[in-house]
Amino acid sequence: MTADIWLPFAADQIEGLPEGLAYRFWDGGADFPADPADCAFYTVPYLKGMEVALRPLPAMKSVRVVQTLSAGVDHVTPGLGALPAGVRLCNAKGVHDASTAELALALILASLRGFPGFAEGQRREEWRSGFYPALADKSVLIVGYGSIGAAIEDRLAPFECARVTRVARSARTTERGEVHAFTELPALLPQADVVVISTPLTEETKGLAGADFLGRMKDGALFVNVGRGGVADTDALLAELESGRIKxxxxVTEPEPLPAGHPLWHAPGVLISPHVGGSTSAFLPRAKRLLADQLTRFAAGEEPRNVVLTSG
Structure with a gap:
């Protein structure tokens, strides 16, 4: 049998791919490009949803690596049970850091400085002058301090924040300073003016930002989510927004896409973007470089980078 490599881009569009591999193009269409049983390296189509991501997995009896082009892998993990033991599931660490951090900063600034109100004022031909909150002198709490969280801190650096506090699943020390554990959140949340969620969706983080979490945020604080919608409890968030206590x-939202008529669309103090943290012009060059590197390692019999889980 041939060892097929499934890619969501044409192989001739990716510089640096190793020779001697059988490249198959599949971006989630109805027809598979070849027999899934012959696939050794499966790159999950980007932004095509869980149904597409999982569709070929039960037939992939020879697969050795499953590579996502997203930082999160929650749309793929439900299908791991159908795979042979020892399959490496890899994420796209590094691909989305710049774009997602850029959007996180944009959302923070737009919300604090009142951009949604300015846009509405422009539509109504109203001059809405006044004083608005600045990011300067604010305390920012980053929940989920991986590569994206670190990239967000990088972009906060010029804005003269009073303090940036880092939180991850477990405590550690980095060259930037201390990273606190999730267990310390109850004490940290009341101190933050801005709380940024950049953690992936896992069993541990599902519903992490629930009623207790949100209730501990200080009055007037800003809650920013560029991770996954399911990390927040939507009902609890709606209750806080409707009270006017936080913004x-x-x-990202739960559900997603957010359906027409959902109360979150019109909740007071909320700014919503349609899950565009990673889908920018920065995506393609970084994704292609990742695939070229991973497949070069694969062809050489080396361990892939960014292994998140191993099946079996």
Whole structure:
């Protein structure tokens, strides 16, 4: 049998791919490009949803690597049970850092400085002058301090924040300073003016930002989610927004896409972008470089980078 490599881009569009591999193009269309049983390296089509991501997995009896082009892998993990033991599931660490961090900063600034109101004022031909909150002198809490969280801190650096506090699943020390554990959140949340969620969706983080989490945020604080919608409890968030106690800027929601008529669309103090943190002009060159590197390692019999889980 041939060892097929499934890619969501044509192989001739990716510089640096190793020779001697059988490249098959599949971007989630109805027809598979070849027999899934012959696939050794499966690149999950980007932004095509869980149904597409999982569709070929049960037939992939020879697959050795499953590569996502997203930082999160929650749309793929439900299908791991159908795979042979020892399959490496890899994420796209590094591909989305710049774009997602850029959007996080944009959401923070737009919400604090009142951009949604300015846009509405422009539509109504109203001059809405006044004083608005600045990011300068604010305390920012980053929940989910991986490569994206670190990239967000990089972009906060010029804005003269009073303090940036880092939180991850477990405590550690980095060259930037201390990273606190999730268990310390109850004490940290009341100190933050801006709380940024950049953690992936896992069993541990699902519903992490629930009623207790949100209730501990200080009055007037801003909740920003560029991670996954399921990390926040939507009902609890709606309750806080409708009370007017906090504000929110969300690139991700639960459910997603957010359906017409959902109360989150018109909740007071909320700014919503349609999950565009990673889908920018920066995506393609970084994704292609990742695939070229991973497949060069694969062809050489080396361990792939960014292994998140191993099946079996």
């Amino acid at each position: 929110a800027a969300l690139d």
